[in-house]
Amino acid sequence: MVPSYPESRLFSNIKIRPAIEIGIEKVQSKYYLPFIEINETYVDTECNAVIAPVEAFRAMNTGTNVFFGPVCDYSLSPVARYAPFWKIPIISTGGFADDFKINRKNEYPTLTRIMPVSFDSVAIATLRYIDKLKWRKVFLITERTDIGIMFRYWFLLGSTIGTRLRLKPKSNNLKETFIYDKHLYDKTESNSIERVLPEKIGNKYASKCNM
Helix, strand or coil, X not given: CECCCCCCCCCCHHHXXXXXXXXXXXXXXCCCCCCXXXXXXXXXXXXXXXXXXXXHHHHHCCCCCCEECCCXXXXXXXXXXXXXXXXXXXXXXXXXXXXXXXXXXXXXXXXXXXXXXXXXXXXXXXXXXXXXXXXXXXXXXXXXXXXXXXXXXXXXXXXXXXHHHHCCHHHHCCCCCCEEEEEEECCCCCCCHHHHHHHHHCCCCCCCCCC
């Protein structure tokens, strides 16, 4: 259950399919499941929160035993909530958002995330780097409709970083707090990014750079 387009996405069908096929070939060649025939079906979720669960319901009608994906957080969330009622395991490279970590046992008990990182781990690393440079003013600009890596990837990551920035220093193992704000940038806005920088950031978030 992966998006087909755009093919440039990190987990698009064209990139994921060869790995699945190689995995099936190895399982069959090693006779790990000698009496079981493996049939795979590829579904385009379009990284959509409505299309993904609809396709999951259709898959259940064909006797599906396991879901690989969805990989986009917005499409993974509803499918992973239905899966426990079907007693269907889900293996996904997605689930970056905090919700999949915090509520995993209660809301996503059949979900297995195989990625070693999450948005929270990236946020912690980012804050450690900012703290090392002794920066105390942080302004995040995220694109509202970005679809490069996955739908709203940078928005979700920015939200997690923002959540971490609002915590007390001790929660982040840091000594000082940050001055923090954010802006959702839309490419359709009349304001170009060149105008957003001085209007939203201005002198408030500017400071002397000591290297």
